[in-house]
Amino acid sequence: MLFSSMIFLWLFLPVVFCSYYLIDKRFKNILLLVASIIFYAWGGVSYTLIMFSSIIVNYIFALLIEKAINENNLKNKKIYLALCVIINLSILGYFKYTNFIISIINSLSQDKIIELKDIVLPIGISFYTFQALSYAIDVYREHNKAQKNIFNLALYISFFPQLIAGPIVKYHDIENQIMNRNENLENISYGIKRFIYGLSKKVILANMFALSCDEILKQPTDELGTALAWISAILYTLQIYYDFSGYSDMAIGLGKMFGFTFLENFNYPYISKSIKEFWRRWHISLSTWFKEYLYIPLGGNRKGKLFTYINLLIVFFATGLWHGASYNFILWGLFHGFFLVIERIFLGKLLEKNKLKFINHIYVIFVFVIGWVLFRANDLKHAFELYKLMFSYKESVYTVRYFFYPQTFVCFIFGVLFSGLFQSLFPKIKEATFSSKIYIVESVIQFILLFICIMYLVNGTYNPFIYFRF
Structure with missing residues (x-):
């Protein structure tokens, strides 16, 4: 869904905005999360599953990293971060760079030894992957605590205004805003x-x-x-x-x-x-x-x-x-x-x-x-x-x-x-x-x-x- 589309301007945004200020504060984050999923799924439901996998991976590894920090286990802390980075970059690399690597191999061999794959790049994957990575790395650096509520983390990674083309928001910059925001007419x-x-x-x-x-x-x-x-x-x-x-x-x-x-x-x-x-x-x-x-x-x-x-x-x-x-x-x-x-x-x-x-x-x-x-x-x-x-x-x-x-x-x-x-x-x-x-x-x-x-x-x-x- 495009910000500059009639469906967004006349239907999605007014409905989400009005609903947001009418419902109880306890349900606002859930509303924004559901709205963000609908916004992203508009371009393809299968893309949403990839984003969900990114959320789950970073949620689990951040908890493991924090556990290692609490146990003062430096070795496990490094291993968990390394695995988290590898998995994130592997997902991004598969969708974004597989065909590029295949074309390089074919070019060097001067023969079509590997067929190009039919891979569609999930929209916004570069942005939300970097955003999720910054969260896990900052937990490792002890700049912020791991988020225990997976729905709050999902909102951070998938929030529709900056989901598809940024800006890339670091978790510690909006950690407090996830639960306490300044909502006023100004x-x-x-x-x-x-x-x-x-x-x-x-x-x-x-x-x-x-x-x-x-x-x-x-x-x-x-x-x-x-x-x-x-x-x-x-x-x-x-x-x-x-x-x-x-x-x-x-x-x-x-x-x-x-x-x-x-x-x-x-x-x-x-x-x-x-x-x-x-x-x-x-x-x-x-x-x-x-x-x-x-x-x-x-x-x-x-x-x-x-x-x-x-x-x-x-x-x-x-x-x-x-x-x-x-x-x-x-x-x-x-x-x-x-x-x-x-x-x-x-x-x-x-x-x-x-x-x-x-x-x-x-x-x-x-x-x-x-x-x-x-x-x-x-x-x-x-x-x-x-x-x-x-x-x-x-x-x-x-x-x-x-x-x-x-x-x-x-x-x-x-x-x-x-x-x-x-x-x-x-x-x-x-x-x-x-x-x-x-x-x-x-x-x-x-x-x-x-x-x-x-x-x-x-x-x-x-x-x-x-x-x-x-």
Whole structure:
């Protein structure tokens, strides 16, 4: 079920929301759990069984880890965690990477020695697996106690606002909220505001960018030219930001409506002045997850410069692989890792000393736009064909106007302005966006945005969220 669908907006959400505030407090968690299961099962009942297995595995192992801690049995504590991590990653690996590994083996053998499997990737498995793993690891680290009530743990892992595409919520961040939440009119109004802004990002902006970008990239690359290759890259840069940050806004807003507070997942990454800063602002929940559960355990920056660089490359190799079973994603991760290493070696100091900060912005924009080409391309061959077009002038058989519609141009202007530029120039606008205060002008704007979104959705002009496939 999509947040940006009529069934969610007009049936699922109103029924769940009204029921939630009408029933006794004792049954609210059960209601949210049942609603989350229905929400997820909408995409396929078999997927739900896989999610249930993840819940059961992590519930049992967290209890075993805590038992070993209480018995001061360090050996069993490590064994239980290792088994828990292996089982979680094995489930994720089977569904996400089996065919990728088979294709590598077949490629190396230059023969089709293993048939590809008919495996459908369960939606959201990367997100809820990492969320469940963080819970078990934090019990091991004694950051929080194991949850004795399996239904409460199931709610944490399967809560529908952030189940499918994050943000990845760590258990200790909402442990107290599972049983005691701050439910009031202020949180509800703020949640509705964030949801409307997120819905508008997706339906009005991201979908319009997708319409033009997808149409360009459907064409054979030998029919495209340099201008269209760059335009497609820039449009996708805006599309993925408004698509994913829009989903995160909706998830945060829905959480607030039910009394939960999720940490921010985006902080205007496109105004960054270094790639290091970019990753502090982009998909924050994933960045912090890899930092806490991979980079630091590897040694972080505590074992000298060389190992710091190696650790960074390992983390960004894993980041790329997490996004998808494809060479594109692996190279995309390593591409960003390379620039982080370069910034550690010398470039970071030059960027800090540089007084002309707009040059820093140009550098960062260039890097992430080039990176998004790898992320969006159908395969490596397609990516390199697009790079060739971008960096060697060629005329297209199509005019730019053939794909760049008037409404795309209008959305492009708003997309550039509101990706952080406007908020930097007028910080009070940014404060108002993240404020729970109700402003009359803002309320009117929200009503207009919601009306436009409904009109688009009635006409059926929407696509699935990009991060659903991860």
